[in-house]
Amino acid sequence: MTATPWRRLPADLSTAMRPHLPATVGAVAVAVTEATPAFATIKAVKFERDVRTAVQVALERFLDLVGTDEPALPPRFREVFVALGAAEAREDRGPEALLAALRMAARLMLRLASESLARLRPVDTGELIDLSDAISAYVDELTAASTDGYALQLREQAGEGDRRRHQFAELLLRGDGMPSAVEAAASRIGWAVLDEVVPVLLPPDQVRDARFRYGADGLVIERRHDAVLLLRAGPRTARLPLSETLAGRQAVVGPT
Template structure:
């Protein structure tokens, strides 16, 4: 097969080599000028790499003149593969490289034509042949560069996947030292590690979850399902999750401090089992639910089934408004609240049980209303408060 450079005049090399240093300089400078983004981020090493690549490319083009040799033998092709990989490491796309090669092709054709014209008359056919050869040669350079860029991107993606798997495994397994866990999540771009929200999903949704929650979550695939672990933030607010997970058979676990991620996952698993058993018992349609299941809606049922983690989570949920009080004051209000709930709101009965004046009971209940708001009038909240208080150890 005849190559495009077969028709390049054989005397091009002799005519152009004396101009080679100046041509390398001109092309390297033109590449920088034509790509302001590259010029702004360039370093001494980058400039040297560009000059080296230009030098290698021009010398190879001159060696090809009048031959049917392959454009780029392996050792030369690797120079341009490495150039493309370097651009990927700098988070540059292929546009800069391809633009630089277009500039180089134009200047190479100009320099080759002028070199021949200064040594002898040049025909139109020779200019056309030079144009075909430079275009084909630069296409080979572009192919090598984009191969290097693609290879580096695949490698970086693989490393990113490995880091995300490691972070997911550390959180899901539990027991990792704090510095190890924080280093693992820092490696995937999480600015901090505070609370984690687990989401159970069908196994076939793991890939979609990785894509949709790439910046805020990691996914661990298991035999029967997938666990999406989300760092606490705006995307883990209930309305956002309800919208994002609609129709996906998702079970959303509680938001717990990251060392308790295994417990949060276990609660999600127990909630899923609870809902499944209720569905089977009721004979309801087992098809995909339009809304995700939130474990926080089932803390009481799980606690009554003996799940200590559910009781602790329910306690935190219902009594967090009292966390800022002094210990003695908090204990006093909790004792009063438990008695009031057991006596169905009878202040006289509470006063008699606690050996305090009814006005003291009224003062404490007014304080509780300030802290707990409408929970004191909500039947479900009152039941859950009584459940939590009846199981607590006085402190």
């Protein structure tokens, strides 16, 4: 398969499909949504509009590619699918739903394109193979763009989460925050209930282990010669289990 298999597609494919494009866009958008369980229950108007827009951009661009050596997705088209993947990450849905929807869209594109051509003239086996190759390669590009958007959004969210956790830890260490500000900062990192916080002084070489061991229950502030671990009160932070866990690590547990 060449890098641009749509070059082999017949010019009359566009002629066959463009007059019916609005109806095709609507049919594909509905079918993809209904066939994807994670999408089928979403009734938001914006989501429906975004799906329809993505389908329209995808189909129009595919028809523009027919008979050319152009790359599948120049930047302005690629950005649509990068944004689609990013939106899935923001909604806390896994990438599986979007990938399944794209696979469904590929099957529908092949069926609708072949049917459109068949209404004009007989279609031979070689043309169907070329059409299948072109659609597969094209949808692979859509998938890659969407996956990139998903990954970029996750990295951005992780960076924002780290920033919020650092700000909250600094607020606790300073001890000069208004109770309402402290509670709001705690809520932003998922600490909905803030009863007690256990401070632990750590040597620098124990920071990585502390982050891994305590995860979302701990905040670590690194300083020049040491680090401070702030633990949310819970079963693991009771004096006995905490002392056992930190034994031999040169850690000092402070008052709550």
